[in-house]
Every structure is written in C-alpha cells, then in structure tokens.
Amino acid sequence: MTAYAETPSPASARATFLRGMRDGAPFLLVVGPFAMLFGVVASEAGLKVYEALVYSIAVIAGASQFASLQLLRDGAPVAVALVSALAVNLRMAMYSASLTPHIGGAPLWQRALAAYFLVDQSYACSVMAFEKHRDWSVSQKVGYFFGVIIPICPFWYVFTVIGAMVGSTIPPELALDFALPITFIAMVAPMLRSVAHLAACGVAIALALVFAGLPYNLGLLIAALAGMMTGAAIEKRSQTEAST
Amino acid sequence: MNGTDLATGAAIDRVDLWIVIIGLGLGSFALRFAFLGLIGKRQMPEWLLRHLRYTPVAVLPALVAPLVVWPGATGGEMDPPRLTAALVTLALGVIFRRTLLAIVCGLGTLYLMLWLMG
Numbered sequence: 001m002t003a004y005a006e007t008p009s010p011a012s013a014r015a016t017f018l019r020g021m022r023d024g025a026p027f028l029l030v031v032g033p034f035a036m037l038f039g040v041v042a043s044e045a046g047l048k049v050y051e052a053l054v055y056s057i058a059v060i061a062g063a064s065q066f067a068s069l070q071l072l073r074d075g076a077p078v079a080v081a082l083v084s085a086l087a088v089n090l091r092m093a094m095y096s097a098s099l100t101p102h103i104g105g106a107p108l109w110q111r112a113l114a115a116y117f118l119v120d121q122s123y124a125c126s127v128m129a130f131e132k133h134r135d136w137s138v139s140q141k142v143g144y145f146f147g148v149i150i151p152i153c154p155f156w157y158v159f160t161v162i163g164a165m166v167g168s169t170i171p172p173e174l175a176l177d178f179a180l181p182i183t184f185i186a187m188v189a190p191m192l193r194s195v196a197h198l199a200a201c202g203v204a205i206a207l208a209l210v211f212a213g214l215p216y217n218l219g220l221l222i223a224a225l226a227g228m229m230t231g232a233a234i235e236k237r238s239q240t241e242a243s244t
Numbered sequence: 245m246n247g248t249d250l251a252t253g254a255a256i257d258r259v260d261l262w263i264v265i266i267g268l269g270l271g272s273f274a275l276r277f278a279f280l281g282l283i284g285k286r287q288m289p290e291w292l293l294r295h296l297r298y299t300p301v302a303v304l305p306a307l308v309a310p311l312v313v314w315p316g317a318t319g320g321e322m323d324p325p326r327l328t329a330a331l332v333t334l335a336l337g338v339i340f341r342r343t344l345l346a347i348v349c350g351l352g353t354l355y356l357m358l359w360l361m362g
Contacts, residue, residue, distance in 0.1 A: 026347050046255045051265075058269030068264050078260045085264070086271045091303055097279040097292075098299035105285035115277035120307065127300045128343070177317040178326050178354055181308045182333050186346035188304045189337020200298040201305045208306035209313060220306050227302025232294040 013143030016136065020147020023129065027121040027152050029179040033170040034062050035156045039163020041066065045073045049164045056160040060153065061119060063217075064088040087216035094224060095123040102130045103145065105138040114142065117149045119156075124187045131191060196238070200231030325357030 035056065042052035047069075059065050068085035072078075095118050103114060125148045130141055163169065170176055192198050204227030211219030288296075312330040314320040333350030337343065 023343075026344065047261070051261065055265050058265050059272055061272055064268060064272065068268055072256045072260060072264060078263050081260075081264050082267045082271070085268050086275070089268075089272045089275055091307070092272060092275040093278050094299050094303055096276050097283075097288075098296045100279045100283050101288065101293060101296065104280065104283055108281070108284075111280045111284065112277060115280050116273055118276040118280075120304075124300065124304055131300075172317060175317065175326075175354055175358060177315065178311075178329065179351070181311045181326075181330055182350040182354070183347055184304050184308045185312075185330055185333045186337050186343045186350060188301055189334050189346060190341035190343060191301050192338055197298065197301045201301045204302040204306040205309040208309040212310045212314070219310075220303070223306035223309075224299070224303040227306065228295045228298040231298030231302065232291070235294055235297070 013137075013139045016140040016144040017147035020125070020129070020144040021150045022147075024121065024125050024148035024151045026183055027125070028155060029176060030121065030183055031152050031155050032159045033174075033176040034180070035159035036163035036166075037169050038062060038065055038069075039160040039165070040167055040169050042069060042160070043164045043167055045069055047164070049161060052164040053157060053161050056157050059085075060116070060156060061089050061092070062156075084216055087218070090217070090221055091224065092118060095120075095127075098127060099123065099130075099145075102127075103138060103141050106142045110142055114145055117146075117153050119149075119152065120184070121152050122148045124184055128187050128191060194235075196231045196234040199234055200227040203227045203230040325354055325361060328357050329354035 038056065039049075039052050042055065043049070047055070055065055055069075059068075064085040067088050068081045071081035071084060076084075096115065099114075099118070103111065106114070122145060126141070126145045129144055130136065133140075136144070188201070192201055204223045207223035207226050208219055211222050213219070214222070308330075312327065313322060315323050315326050317323075318326070329350050332353040333346045336349050337346035340346070
C-alpha cells in the first residue's frame, strides 16, 4: 500500500501496469457510489437496465450523464441536452492535450483506447505519476494508464447496473459523496511544488468559486484556463530572470 | 454533479434518448481524442507545453473547489466536517507528498468530525 511514492521506478510496461492498478484502487470509493447513483436515477427516469448500461458505456463521464438525463427528463430539446452535456465534458480536451506530450508517441490504437478511457480519475492519477517519473518510456506510461483504469472504468459499468437493478444507493451517512474531492485533493497536493504551481492552483480555486453559478460548467473552464495562464506566465518570468 | 432531484414528468422519448446517448458518446470521444489522436507525437509549441504543465494543478482544483465549499450532500450548505477534511487532506498531501496517506487521513478526519458533530 505504499504506492505513489518512494518505491523505485519499475522497469517494464507490465510493472507500471500493476502499479497503475494499485494507484487507481482508491478511486473505487468514488466510482462505485457515483455509478450506482446514476443507475438509480436512470431507472427512476424510466430507463431499462440495458439502456442505463449503454449510457454509461457510451459516455463514461458521470457529470455529463447526470446533466443530459436530467434535461431529457425535464423535456428539454434534444439539441440542448446534447450541447449542455458536451460543454460539461470540454475539460476532457484539456486532459487530452495535457497527456499528449507523455503518450502521444504510442500507436494509434492505444491512443484511441486511452482517449475512450480518459476520465477525471484516470487523468489525475496518470498525470501525477508521469510528472514524477519523467524517465518512464512511452510504453511504460501507457502501461500505467491502462493499469489505472482497471479499478475505475469496469466498475463504472458494473455499478450502473447494480444501481439500476437494486434501485437504492449507498447510505448517505457513509458520506462517500466526499470521496471525490478528497481523492483529487490528495492527487494534486503533491504536485504543488513551485510558486507557479501554487499560483495556478490558487487562481483556479478562486475563479471556480466566483464563477460557480455560470451555466454549462463555464466557470470551471474559465478558472482552469486562467490558472494555466497564471502558472505559465510565472514560469516564463522566472526563466527570463534567471537567464539575465 | 447532482442529479438526484429529477422531477417526475412524462416518459423520455426513446428516439431522443438514443440520440443523446450516441451523440454524447461520440462527442465525448472526439473531445478526448482531439489532441491525443491528431497531434500524436508531433512536437507542440513551447508556449502551449508551458501552459499544459499547469493543467492538472488548475483543472482539478477548479473541479473540486465548489464541491468542497458547497457540498451537494448538505444541499449546498457549507459543512465544517467536509471543509476540515479537505484542508487536512491538502495539508498532508503538500507536506508529506504521499497521496494514499492524505486520502486515508482525509477520510478519517471526515468521519471523526461527522461523528463528533453528531
């Protein structure tokens, strides 16, 4: 259970795959209850079990699944449901860009498969490991990524079905709603290792709170872009200062 | 990320449902594949790489911050146990740089606080 740190760099793609599985394991706490909730909400909205399952397999992104289902249920036009939910997923393009310097050299089929499985959790876990282990080869990084998704994505499908069939969620007293913030904070915190990183994070948090009320998840995009620009600007300035 | 309060209304039209499932599936894949697939191993310009280095520390905190301050589970009311647990997780993660340690202690803090505050 001493993943994430101190252990020496594994040698092969197989070793990084196993390590990814271990590092992704805590996300079961997040994915299980969240997927189950989607199953319950879907069945309450009149979806059959197989329809809920195909929803989760095709989209594999919780927040946008909830958003689109809710809009459909409210009788919104199809185009509105579709565009709103896609807006919620715009951050995925940022994830894609962020991982490209690391695994862009992999074969096309591997990149396509990785793209399909690119969710908040697999992104957070992988980018953290890739930053820490810059010496990993492309195949080691791809191995790690596919390891991380093993305890995440299959359970997204399985727990959707369980929720849709059982019709009840994990008891709220277990407070597993908060497993998502805690796991993400624990992933990001070790990455805050310079003034530029701290500033990027601080600006992103402040703007995310200020713009929390904006529709289509726009607040998140504004906050993230402003945070990235802050970090990049500080990095550039410190570089030019160091070189003069 | 809250979808529990679906109003009861008419049944969802099946054509609408499948348009959304298929369209959202394809669209989400296109967003995820955009850079990984089309850029691949071509070198990206330095200014873009510099911004991308700060993607994780900007996107993920922006995603989480509203959930910490206004948790859905408490109907958007600020919740001392959840706020404390988030701060403990952050502090331990920054100090010890051990993700699993921070997760375990964060959840421990959450349960302890929820229990103490009844």
